Ligand SMILES: CC(C)(COP(=O)(O)OP(=O)(O)OC[C@H]1O[C@@H](n2cnc3c(N)ncnc32)[C@H](O)[C@@H]1OP(=O)(O)O)[C@@H](O)C(=O)NCCC(=O)NCCSC(=O)C[C@H](O)C(=O)O
């Protein structure tokens with residue numbers, strides 16, 4: 001994602017599209033993006049009604065500046081084709097597809113979206129949550145320009161690896177890093193997985209900090225109470241903004257030198273690039289109001 005078109009995705013809230021109350025409540029939640037879910041959070045007998053509600057919500061224009069996406073049921077399920085056709089017509093900001101496993105599947109999804117008349121602004125977000133997807137992440141990331149984000153599904157990943165959810169996430173760190181590498185190599189956004197214990201604020205905030213330090217653009221969430229923590233964690237702190245400004249000033253004051261120092265630390269042009277990125281993110285967040 002280039003800095004000039006930067007759209008903050010600090011807090012990306014899932015909600016079951018079968019829950020009309022949650023769909024209504026979302027209009028006043030300060031998240032950057034919504035994922036209106038048709039997959040795991042919706043029972044089989046509620047899938048069709050949920051699809052109608054999600055598409056009506058996405059087409060309503062009532063979610064303000066929030067990026068609105070719909071998560072379809074996976075490729076090969078009995079609901080997938082109808083989900084994709086309806087979502088293409090509703091034209092949300094993105095369709096989120098779970099368990100994408102190969103570049104060929106991305107091509108298949110993009111063809112199907114185009115045949116179903118999806119507008120150009122409806123992007124594809126691929127969920128990376130299976131071993132095969134982790135191992136093929138770079139080719140998936142590069143498969144289409146319509147693919148603009150990876151969303152990590154840590155619940156499915158832990159299940160598929162026969163791993164365990166533990167503080168610090170050691171069992172899945174190699175997978176998370178692999179997905180980050182692929183996303184950065186392809187220039188797409190990458191969102192961290194959810195934190196399941198909605199009452200464990202300390203654990204949630206620690207995982208947000210870890211995700212930010214690793215390089216994620218934001219975190220997927222399951223409860224409105226998680227939004228504020230993610231918004232803070234994935235925005236540059238006041239200190240980071242002040243440091244970025246100071247570093248750029250020091251660089252400009254030393255114009256022509258290949259290297260200067262700021263607060264005793266070496267500064268080269270690559271650090272200036274990072275500082276400019278920090279300021280671009282800060283400005284994009286400030287512009288949200
Ligand atoms: C996790 C929950 C089931 C908890 O629900 P509940 O106990 O009802 O929460 P609260 O009573 O604290 O709710 C307070 C009010 O907030 C509204 N609410 C709750 N969650 C949401 C939400 N996600 N979006 C919008 N609004 C929400 C409630 O309606 C209450 O409102 P009010 O009555 O007016 O006070 C629940 O939070 C929930 O269902 N969360 C989302 C679950 C979900 O979408 N899961 C699927 C995605 S996770 C996943 O599958 C990731 C991936 O695939 C992987 O593999 O990891």
Ligand SMILES: [Mg+2]
Nearest residue numbers: 129153155156
């Ligand atoms: Mg999943």
